[in-house]
Amino acid sequence: MTFDDGYRDNYDRVFPLLRRYGVPATIFVTTGWLRPHDDGPGLGMSWREVREMAAVGIRFGAHTVTHPSLPALSLREAEWEIRESKRLLEEELGTECTVFAYPFGHEDCQLRQLVEAAGFRWAVTTREGAPRPSDNPLLLRRTYVCAADLLYADFAVKLAGWHEWRGPLWRLSRHPRAVYW
Ligand SMILES: [Zn+2]
Incomplete structure (x- = not known):
């Protein structure tokens, strides 16, 4: 991590x-x-x-x-x-x-x-x-992990690597980010 x-x-x-x-x-x-x-x-x-x-x-x-x-x-x-x-x-x-x-x-x-x-x-x-x-x-x-991640819907999915199959639009919708880095 x-x-x-x-x-x-x-x-x-x-x-x-x-x-x-x-x-x-x-x-x-x-x-x-x-x-x-x-x-x-x-x-x-x-x-x-x-x-x-x-x-x-x-x-x-x-x-x-x-x-x-x-x-x-x-x-x-x-x-x-x-x-x-x-x-x-x-x-x-x-x-x-x-x-x-x-x-x-x-x-x-x-x-x-x-x-x-x-x-x-x-x-x-x-x-x-x-x-x-x-x-x-x-x-x-x-793989970006943030406080808004849900334990199973997001975090567990990311750990398993499955989120890569969800596509960029899904990722953008889950991470309206940019200020943290
Ligand atoms: Zn930074």
């Missing part, structure tokens, strides 16, 4: 469940939103919480520093967002950061090249669907 942005509830609510059920997970953090100290203000997790989760096997990926729509930036600014978030995570965690998530799923050919040149091996998008071995590793699809 993947989680974007690195909000505090990833630690308070999601982390205990991931541990209890042994679910492998990657959290894509917006590094500029993480709090330097546990008691600091802000919506993001603290770096101590990130380190604690990483120590027991939660993977962390980069999601830029300030969560911009990357295509709207100059290439130089976009490159900084991509590289600096990677550098910070590696400095804090002491391990190589190899996965990236495009904020809002916004990307293009030049940005994919920047992500690859920065040293990322994988990047995830907001394109719906299960990843396939033939996919471009810098354009991996995901």
Whole structure:
């Protein structure tokens, strides 16, 4: 499972469940939103919480520093967002950061090249669907799960992979989304 942005509830609510059920997970953090100290203000997790989760096997990926729509930036600014978030995570965690998530799923050919040149091996998008071995590793699809999902009609169907047969119109009707990523 993947989680974007690195909000505090990833630690308070999601982390205990991931541990209890042994679910492998990657959290894509917006590094500029993480709090330097546990008691600091802000919506993001603290770096101590990130380190604690990483120590027991939660993977962390980069999601830029300030969560911009990357295509709207100059290439130089976009490159900084991509590289600096990677550098910070590696400095804090002491391990190589190899996965990236495009904020809002916004990307293009030049940005994919920047992500690859920065040293990322994988990047995830907001394109719906299960990843396939033939996919471009810098354009991996995901299945969007949200609070409005019904347990059996949506969530169980997605886990089974059946939602891919329902077609794009059904998905759009179930996910009038775009603000979360
Ligand atoms: Zn995001």
